[in-house]
Amino acid sequence: xxxxxxxxxxxxxxxxxxxxxxxxxxxxxxxxxxxxxxxxxxxxxxxxxxxxxxxxxxxxxxxxxxxxxxxxxxxxxxxxxxxxxxxxxxxxxxxxxxxxxxxxxxxxxxxxxxxxxxxxxxxxxxxxxxxxxxxxxxxxxxx
Amino acid sequence: xxxxxxxxxxxxxxxxxxxxxxxxxxxxxxxxxxxxxxxxxxxxxxxxxxxxxxxxxxxxxxxxxxxxxxxxxxxxxxxxxxxxxxxxxxxxxxxxxxxxxxxxxxxxxxxxxxxxxxxxxxxxxxxxxxxxxxxxxxxxxxx
DNA sequence: TTCACTGCAAATTTTTTGCATCGAT
DNA sequence: ATCGATGCAAAAAATTTGCAGTGAA
Numbered sequence: 001x002x003x004x005x006x007x008x009x010x011x012x013x014x015x016x017x018x019x020x021x022x023x024x025x026x027x028x029x030x031x032x033x034x035x036x037x038x039x040x041x042x043x044x045x046x047x048x049x050x051x052x053x054x055x056x057x058x059x060x061x062x063x064x065x066x067x068x069x070x071x072x073x074x075x076x077x078x079x080x081x082x083x084x085x086x087x088x089x090x091x092x093x094x095x096x097x098x099x100x101x102x103x104x105x106x107x108x109x110x111x112x113x114x115x116x117x118x119x120x121x122x123x124x125x126x127x128x129x130x131x132x133x134x135x136x137x138x139x140x141x142x143x
Numbered sequence: 144x145x146x147x148x149x150x151x152x153x154x155x156x157x158x159x160x161x162x163x164x165x166x167x168x169x170x171x172x173x174x175x176x177x178x179x180x181x182x183x184x185x186x187x188x189x190x191x192x193x194x195x196x197x198x199x200x201x202x203x204x205x206x207x208x209x210x211x212x213x214x215x216x217x218x219x220x221x222x223x224x225x226x227x228x229x230x231x232x233x234x235x236x237x238x239x240x241x242x243x244x245x246x247x248x249x250x251x252x253x254x255x256x257x258x259x260x261x262x263x264x265x266x267x268x269x270x271x272x273x274x275x276x277x278x279x280x281x282x283x284x285x286x
Numbered sequence: 287t288t289c290a291c292t293g294c295a296a297a298t299t300t301t302t303t304g305c306a307t308c309g310a311t
Numbered sequence: 312a313t314c315g316a317t318g319c320a321a322a323a324a325a326t327t328t329g330c331a332g333t334g335a336a
Contacts, residue, residue: 014310014315035301050318055301057316073214073266075326076300089260100258106249108267115243117232117271123216124251124267128260157290157335178326193293198326200291218301219325 013064021045022057026067026081032088032097034076072097072125089126093133100126156207164188165200169210169224175231175240177219215240215268232269236276243269 013019021042025033033041039054058079062069070078073090074097085102109119129137156162164185168176176184182197201222205212213221216233221240228245252262272280 011315012311016310016316018317048318050320052302052319053317056303060316071214071216073212087255089255089258089262091260092263098258098260100255104254105251108248109269111247112230112232112243112269115232115241116274117234117241117269118277119232119269119271120235121271122267122269124265126252126255126260126262126265128262128264131259134261154290155336159291159335161292191293193295195294195327196292199328 013060018046018049018053019057019061022054023061023066026079029082030099032070032078032080034078036076038079070123072123073127087124087126089128089130091130091133092127093129093137096130096132098130156203161189161192161196162200162204165197166204166209169222172225173242175213175221175223177221179219181222213266215266216270230267230269232271232273234273234276235270236272236280239273239275241273 022038025031025038025041035051035054035058038058039049039051042049042054058067058069061067062079066081068080068082070080070088072078072088074095078097082099087100087102087105088097089100090097105124108122108124112119112122165181168174168181168184178194178198178201181201182192182194185192185197201210201212204210205222209224211223211225213223213231215221215231217238217240225242230243230245230248231240232243233240248267251265251267255262255265
């Protein structure tokens, strides 16, 4: 219910062990983990890390443009380590998220000009059915 | 942490007083209220309505395609009564959301084909600075 | 008359935060 | 030595749900 203003006075970042290991999670391409996903995975390496630390670091890393915050059709927030311009498709059945390269798309920011806003960027998410769920649907129909 | 499967066995809808008044909120164009926004506004007309009822109805109305569920960069879920194809810009400073007509954009669903998904639709949100926040920023820089 | 819908309240889920201590620089 | 970062735990925010009673068709 409250609105948290983004503070522009970002202090210097320290590369702690926790922060480094969280960031390493994003070196594997094609993943779009939730904060909880990240928490669960890094607990192997850092058994005592707290979920709050994960949340704080993901926010800081995304402000530092090292990862990208996504807020799409799914329930939880997600983060993306992909550096290249790309979009996402989410399967409406199983929730699977895949990347779609943005090469074949025109410059959407440019197309959006002229409506009173200075355009800074955009997020585009497609909804659809993945191959697996499409197959499952077909076999059900044919029963 | 759980994943709620969408149920396809939707029963008949009854147009209750509550549901009708919630739906009326979406006849005013250009609004993108959160569930709480809707709750606050309709309490004038329905002082005893519960927030749970609002949540349930917004979900049902969006499944019935009478309104559209948005999940964008902002913290809370939002719903949109706009019938025409359009996108959104959100001001990164103040959170204001405006519509952008989709006429000048190409068929994005078509462009997204060929990556293993059957594309059903998409959501596109731009981020930017609204006129008011742009002015405020300029006067600050020049201080 | 039926059964989808409601209000209520509690439960869950997701995210944020205060604080004493720790550790990167 | 400084002060940003951490772990812990509690709080806040957002959403969902069980249930007994209500009302639309």
